[in-house]
Amino acid sequence: MSGNERIAVIGAGAFGTALAAVIALTGKSQVTLVGRDAAVMADLSVDRMHDAALPGIDLPDSLQFSAEPDAVSDAGIVLFAMPSQAQADAARHYGPYLAEDAVVVTCAKGIDKVSGDLLTDMLERELPHHTVAVLSGPGFATDIAKGLPTAMAIAAGDMAVAERLAQAISGPTFRLYASDDRVGVQLGGALKNVLAIACGIVEGRGIGDSARAALISRGLAEMSRFVVAKSGKAETVRGLSGLGDLVLTATSHQSRNLRFGIALGRGEAADPSHGDLVEGAYAASIAARLARKLGVDMPITEAVSAIIDGKLDIPTAIEQLMTRPITTE
Numbered sequence: 001m002s003g004n005e006r007i008a009v010i011g012a013g014a015f016g017t018a019l020a021a022v023i024a025l026t027g028k029s030q031v032t033l034v035g036r037d038a039a040v041m042a043d044l045s046v047d048r049m050h051d052a053a054l055p056g057i058d059l060p061d062s063l064q065f066s067a068e069p070d071a072v073s074d075a076g077i078v079l080f081a082m083p084s085q086a087q088a089d090a091a092r093h094y095g096p097y098l099a100e101d102a103v104v105v106t107c108a109k110g111i112d113k114v115s116g117d118l119l120t121d122m123l124e125r126e127l128p129h130h131t132v133a134v135l136s137g138p139g140f141a142t143d144i145a146k147g148l149p150t151a152m153a154i155a156a157g158d159m160a161v162a163e164r165l166a167q168a169i170s171g172p173t174f175r176l177y178a179s180d181d182r183v184g185v186q187l188g189g190a191l192k193n194v195l196a197i198a199c200g201i202v203e204g205r206g207i208g209d210s211a212r213a214a215l216i217s218r219g220l221a222e223m224s225r226f227v228v229a230k231s232g233k234a235e236t237v238r239g240l241s242g243l244g245d246l247v248l249t250a251t252s253h254q255s256r257n258l259r260f261g262i263a264l265g266r267g268e269a270a271d272p273s274h275g276d277l278v279e280g281a282y283a284a285s286i287a288a289r290l291a292r293k294l295g296v297d298m299p300i301t302e303a304v305s306a307i308i309d310g311k312l313d314i315p316t317a318i319e320q321l322m323t324r325p326i327t328t329e
C-alpha cells in the first residue's frame with residue numbers, strides 16, 4: 001500500500017457501488033468498480049447512475065468501471081463487496097489477477113456456509129499470499145452513497161495495516177475506525193443480521209418495543225459470548241460493528257434482514273433464496289451449529305435458525321425464550 005492508492009471494489013451491487021463512490025469522492029485514490037456484467041458496467045460509465053442498486057444517486061465522474069478481472073491488477077487495496085456465500089468463488093476468480101502486495105478487504109456480513117469458517121479465514125486459505133482485512137459496521141449503502149455521515153470499523157491482524165486502510169478509505173462523510181480484532185468485527189456483522197430477523201419477528205407479530213429492546217440487549221450478550229469463544233474481544237462487540245450495527249439493523253426498515261423477520265412474524269412467505277439478499281437467514285443455522293460445537297449458549301440465534309428451518313413455530317419460540325431458567329445478567 002502506498003500514498004496515492006489505486007483501489008478496486010469488486011461487486012457492483014448496492015454496497016460495492018456505494019463504497020466505490022464514497023472512496024472516489026475523497027480524491028485520494030483512483031477507484032475502479034469491477035462488476036461481472038459487461039453491459040451493466042458499460043452503461044454505468046456513461047449514465048453515472050446505478051438504477052438497479054442505488055436509484056437516483058449520481059456517481060462521481062472520477063469513478064472508473066470495468067467488467068475485466070484484470071482491472072484489479074494495479075490496485076493496492078481490493079474490496080470484496082459481494083455476498084458472503086460468493087466470496088470464495090470471487091477469490092478463486094479474481095485471485096490470479098491481484099497485485100502481489102494487494103490487501104484484500106472483505107465487506108460481506110456473514111460466515112462461509114461450505115466451511116463454516118469466518119470469511120477472513122476462508123479468504124486467507126484461498127489467497128495465502130495476501131493480507132486479509134474486514135470492513136463492517138452500521139451503514140446502509142444508500143446512506144453512504146448519498147454522502148450522509150457514516151462510521152464503520154476496519155480490522156486487520158496487524159493494527160498498522162488497519163490504520164493505513166482507515167486512512168486510505170475514509171473521507172469527509174465516511175469515517176473508518178481501525179481495529180486489530182478481525183474476529184469481533186466480522187462476527188458483529190454476521191450475527192446482528194440474525195438478531196435483526198428476531199427483532200423483525202417481534203415487530204411483525206406486534207409483541208411490543210419492550211420485547212425488541214430485550215432482544216437487542218440479550219442478543220448482544222450472546223454475540224459477546226460467541227465472539228470471545230472465537231478469540232475475539234468483547235469490547236469490539238460494544239463498538240460500531242456490534243452494538244452500532246445491531247441497533248441500526250434491528251430498528252430501520254431499510255434493513256432487508258429486519259423486513260424478512262417482519263414477514264416471518266406476520267406469517268407471510270419469505271423465501272431467503274428469492275428477492276432481496278438476507279444474509280442472516282443463512283448465518284442463523286451456521287452460527288447455531290458453530291455455537292453448539294463451541295459449547296456457547298445462543299438461545300435467540302437457535303430460535304431464529306429453527307423458525308427459518310420450519311422446526312419451531314413463533315409462539316413456542318417466544319415461550320421457550322421467556323421460560324428459560326432465571327439467571328443473572
Ligand SMILES: NC(=O)C1=CN([C@@H]2O[C@H](COP(=O)(O)OP(=O)(O)OC[C@H]3O[C@@H](n4cnc5c(N)ncnc54)[C@H](OP(=O)(O)O)[C@@H]3O)[C@@H](O)[C@H]2O)C=CC1
Binds near residue numbers: 015082
Ligand atoms: N446494502 C447494504 O446497505 C449493505 C450491504 N452490506 C453487505 O454487503 C454484501 C453485499 O450486499 P449488497 O451489495 O447489498 O448486495 P447486492 O445484491 O446489491 O449486490 C451483490 C453484488 O455481488 C455481485 N456478485 C455476486 N456473486 C459474485 C461473484 N461470485 N463474484 C463477483 N461478484 C459477485 C453481484 O453481481 P451481479 O450484479 O453480477 O450479479 C452483485 O452486484 C452483503 O454481505 C451485505 O451484508 C454491508 C453493509 C451495507
Ligand SMILES: O=C(CO)COP(=O)(O)O
Binds near residue numbers: 138139
Ligand atoms: O448491514 C447493513 C447496514 O449496516 C444492511 O443491512 P441489511 O443487509 O439487513 O439490509
